[in-house]
Amino acid sequence: MKIAGYEATILKVPEDEPLTNMRAGDRDQFRDVVILRLRTDNGLEGIGVTFYGGKMTGSLCTAVDELCDLTVGADPMRVEAIIETLRAVGESAGPGGIFTLALSAIDTALWDIKGKALDLPLWKLLGGHRDRVPTYASGALRRGLTDDQAQQAASILADKGFREMKTQMALPGNPTPADEIRRVQVVREAIGPDIKLMCDINQRWRPEQAIDIGSRVADVGLFWLEDVTTADDYQGLARVTAALYTPIAGGEYLYGIAPFRQMIEARSVDIVMVDIARAGGVTPWMKIAGMAEAFNLPIVSHVMPEILVHLVAACPNGLTVEYMPWTLALYEETPAIENGELVLPDKPGLGLKFDEKAIAAFRA
Ligand SMILES: [Mg+2]
Numbered sequence: 001m002k003i004a005g006y007e008a009t010i011l012k013v014p015e016d017e018p019l020t021n022m023r024a025g026d027r028d029q030f031r032d033v034v035i036l037r038l039r040t041d042n043g044l045e046g047i048g049v050t051f052y053g054g055k056m057t058g059s060l061c062t063a064v065d066e067l068c069d070l071t072v073g074a075d076p077m078r079v080e081a082i083i084e085t086l087r088a089v090g091e092s093a094g095p096g097g098i099f100t101l102a103l104s105a106i107d108t109a110l111w112d113i114k115g116k117a118l119d120l121p122l123w124k125l126l127g128g129h130r131d132r133v134p135t136y137a138s139g140a141l142r143r144g145l146t147d148d149q150a151q152q153a154a155s156i157l158a159d160k161g162f163r164e165m166k167t168q169m170a171l172p173g174n175p176t177p178a179d180e181i182r183r184v185q186v187v188r189e190a191i192g193p194d195i196k197l198m199c200d201i202n203q204r205w206r207p208e209q210a211i212d213i214g215s216r217v218a219d220v221g222l223f224w225l226e227d228v229t230t231a232d233d234y235q236g237l238a239r240v241t242a243a244l245y246t247p248i249a250g251g252e253y254l255y256g257i258a259p260f261r262q263m264i265e266a267r268s269v270d271i272v273m274v275d276i277a278r279a280g281g282v283t284p285w286m287k288i289a290g291m292a293e294a295f296n297l298p299i300v301s302h303v304m305p306e307i308l309v310h311l312v313a314a315c316p317n318g319l320t321v322e323y324m325p326w327t328l329a330l331y332e333e334t335p336a337i338e339n340g341e342l343v344l345p346d347k348p349g350l351g352l353k354f355d356e357k358a359i360a361a362f363r364a
Helices: 054-069 079-093 097-118 147-159 177-191 207-216 234-243 258-265 282-294 305-314 325-330 356-362
Strands: 003-014 030-040 045-051 132-141 164-168 196-200 224-226 248-250 271-275 299-302 318-323 341-343
Touching: 003 054, 003 325, 003 356, 030 054, 030 097, 030 325, 045 054, 045 097, 054 079, 054 097, 079 097, 079 282, 097 282, 132 147, 132 305, 147 164, 147 177, 164 177, 177 196, 177 207, 207 234, 234 248, 234 258, 258 271, 258 282, 271 282, 282 299, 282 305, 299 305, 305 318, 305 325, 305 341, 325 356
Parallel strands: 132 164, 132 318, 164 196, 196 224, 224 248, 248 271, 271 299, 299 318
Antiparallel strands: 003 030, 030 045, 132 341
16 A cells, blocks of 8 residues: 555634634634645545644645655555654754644544554554543633623533533733632532533743632632643743642643653643644654653643544543534534543544535635
8 A cells, every 4th residue: 555645725714613602702713724635546545634824824735745745655554654754854844833733634644544444443543542531622611701601601511511621711901810710710600510620821821820820719629720831831830730739731832742751851730731733643642642651641632622532542541632623614523422521433544534515615
C-alpha cells in the first residue's frame, strides 16, 4: 500500500453554539479550518483536520499540500518514517507554528488509514483502555454571557445530561475578584453540587491573581482551573499549583513534545491538557500521554472530541474529553453521548465520514 494522492481544502465553519444555542457576544462568525483527505493506491482515504492558522490559513493549507506532496509513494503504515522525512524537509520551519499544525493533519490521516487498513477503530489500535469515556460540555458557558445567561445555559447543559461542564473566569471589562467569584458561584447554584465544573482562564491572569481568586473559589468545588497564567510560565504555574487546593490544568498551547517535559518536571500542572494540532498529531499526543502517565498525571484532550475521544479512551490515564463542538458539523455522524459519556465507535480508523453537503457549503 502506498500513498497515492491528497486533497487539502480550506473551510469557513460557522461558529454556532449547538449545545445551548446561546451565543456570547465575543465570537467571530466563522472559524477557518483546513481539512485533508489522504488517499492510498488501494482505495483507502484517511482524514485529518487542522486550524489555528488565523489570517495565515492559506499558508497553513499550502503547508499541508507541500508536505503531503512528499508523502506520495510512501507506505502509510510507516508513520514515524514519514514524520522523519517531513521534519527533514521542513528544516527549521518547526518545531512549532504552521509546520506542526500542518504535520498534525497528515499524522492524523495516516493513523486513520492505518486503522482502516487493519480494520480496527483507532482507540483499539492505540491501546483500547475503555470503550466509553467521560466528556464535558465546553464552549457554552463563555465569559461573554451575563450571570443570568450563564445560569440558563448551565441548566440547559445539565438537562441535556452533561455530568461535567466548563465555564470561564477572567471576565470581560474590569472585573473585581468578587465579580469573578460570583460567576462560578451562580453556575454552581444552577447545576447543584454533583456536576463536575471546570473553569478556564485562557492565560489571562497573573500568578498572584490566580492564587488570590483561586483560593477564594475553593469552596465552589471546581474540578479544575485551566490555563491560569501564560502557558509557558512553568515556574509561575508551579507556584499557583502548589498554592491551591483546586487542581490546575494546562498544556493546550504547547507545541510538540519537549515543552511538556519542562511543564511536567516543573510540577506546573495537576492535569495535562494536550491539543492534537499543536502537538503535531496522534503520534506525539500519545507520547505526551505516556510521559504524563510516568509522572502519575491524568491527561485530557482539547477540542475535536470526535477525534480525541479515541486517544483519551486508548490510555489508562485519560480523564475526560472536551466536548467542544467546533468541528462536529463536518461529519455525517459523530460519537454519541450516553449518561455523560462518549461511546467509542466500532468503525475502523477514526470512524468518521465528512458530510459532503456541509463541506460544500463551508468551502472558503
Ligand atoms: Mg482552554
